[in-house]
Amino acid sequence: MTFHPACDADRRESVRTVADLWTSGDAFLPLQTSGSTGWPKSLMVPRWAVQQSIEDSAQAFQLAPGQRTALSMDVAGTGGRMMLWRALALEMSLQVLPVSRQVDWEGDLDFLALIPQQALAFSSGQWTRVRTVLLGGAPLQVHEEQALAKAPTTLYHGFGMTETLTHFALRRVGEDPVYRCLPGVTVESVDGALVIHAPSRGVEALQSTDAVTVHDAHSFTWLGRLDGAILSGGKKIFPEEIDRTIAAAFPGHPPGFAGGLADAQWGEALVWYSEPLSDIQRARLITAFEALPSWKRPKHILEGELPLTPSGKWKRKLGS
Numbered sequence: 001m002t003f004h005p006a007c008d009a010d011r012r013e014s015v016r017t018v019a020d021l022w023t024s025g026d027a028f029l030p031l032q033t034s035g036s037t038g039w040p041k042s043l044m045v046p047r048w049a050v051q052q053s054i055e056d057s058a059q060a061f062q063l064a065p066g067q068r069t070a071l072s073m074d075v076a077g078t079g080g081r082m083m084l085w086r087a088l089a090l091e092m093s094l095q096v097l098p099v100s101r102q103v104d105w106e107g108d109l110d111f112l113a114l115i116p117q118q119a120l121a122f123s124s125g126q127w128t129r130v131r132t133v134l135l136g137g138a139p140l141q142v143h144e145e146q147a148l149a150k151a152p153t154t155l156y157h158g159f160g161m162t163e164t165l166t167h168f169a170l171r172r173v174g175e176d177p178v179y180r181c182l183p184g185v186t187v188e189s190v191d192g193a194l195v196i197h198a199p200s201r202g203v204e205a206l207q208s209t210d211a212v213t214v215h216d217a218h219s220f221t222w223l224g225r226l227d228g229a230i231l232s233g234g235k236k237i238f239p240e241e242i243d244r245t246i247a248a249a250f251p252g253h254p255p256g257f258a259g260g261l262a263d264a265q266w267g268e269a270l271v272w273y274s275e276p277l278s279d280i281q282r283a284r285l286i287t288a289f290e291a292l293p294s295w296k297r298p299k300h301i302l303e304g305e306l307p308l309t310p311s312g313k314w315k316r317k318l319g320s
Contacts, residue, residue, distance in 0.1 A: 031162050043163070155172070159171075164203055194222075246289070256274030260317045261302075
């Protein structure tokens with residue numbers, strides 16, 4: 001393990017501390033959930049379950065001792081922590097980088113795990129210096145998927161959570177919306193929610209807050225978060241699904257997204273937030289709405305500055 005010269009003292013100390021957790025040989029390891037199955041909380045997870053997740057990743061991405069990788073994420077989170085432990089357990093050659101949206105490393109890499117915002121900031125030359133990239137930590141918005149699909153490397157989006165010890169299913173970015181489970185993992189849908197079975201990782205009937213279409217026990221398509229659904233006229237609408245349909249019907253549409261607005265008639269009205277449109281763009285957008293069932297069509301187009309959360313994500317629900 002080597003540190004990039006730009007890593008400050010806090011970064012070096014935090015990485016060494018988390019590395020020591022692995023090398024200590026302790027039977028249980030600490031992780032912090034993000035809230036995918038409820039309120040965020042701290043967990044002590046069995047070492048053998050973490051080891052199984054690492055072995056599953058090694059098989060999926062053909063990882064081996066001596067291969068080159070880098071750590072670009074904060075080790076306070078599960079993604080960064082698991083990447084560090086993965087590299088240590090597999091005896092990979094690891095570069096520790098500063099936590100930054102702009103990721104830079106030395107030489108070529110066999111494997112790199114990133115959040116979408118880091119991948120979107122890549123230069124064209126960086127893509128040719130890494131064999132396989134795994135994205136995680138957040139869903140890909142439609143425009144992000146379209147941009148990343150052009151990357152000249154093998155690019156996966158992982159599906160997982162702390163309780164499943166990170167990714168348990170993968171899909172190729174830009175090719176397929178269907179996630180396929182890693183060996184030993186099966187899924188089902190209960191009342192529209194994803195339920196995960198991964199006994200080799202100690203996971204039994206774990207119910208998430210993700211809405212999915214399950215194709216079989218080993219594959220599914222993500223629709224959105226159940227806790228992010230818009231309840232309009234007594235029906236649940238998943239805004240991410242609306243985004244995907246509009247992107248297909250109106251490729252390259254001006255930046256915008258589906259969201260909900262408190263409404264006396266509907267409870268929540270499905271609306272489309274958009275940057276300012278020309279008359280032609282507005283007409284094309286309205287035509288694109290016709291690709292949706294009538295009850296899933298946005299009731300209004302709200303033009304202007306897109307509403308964002310403090311962290312820069314789309315703010316899909318607004319009050320009246």
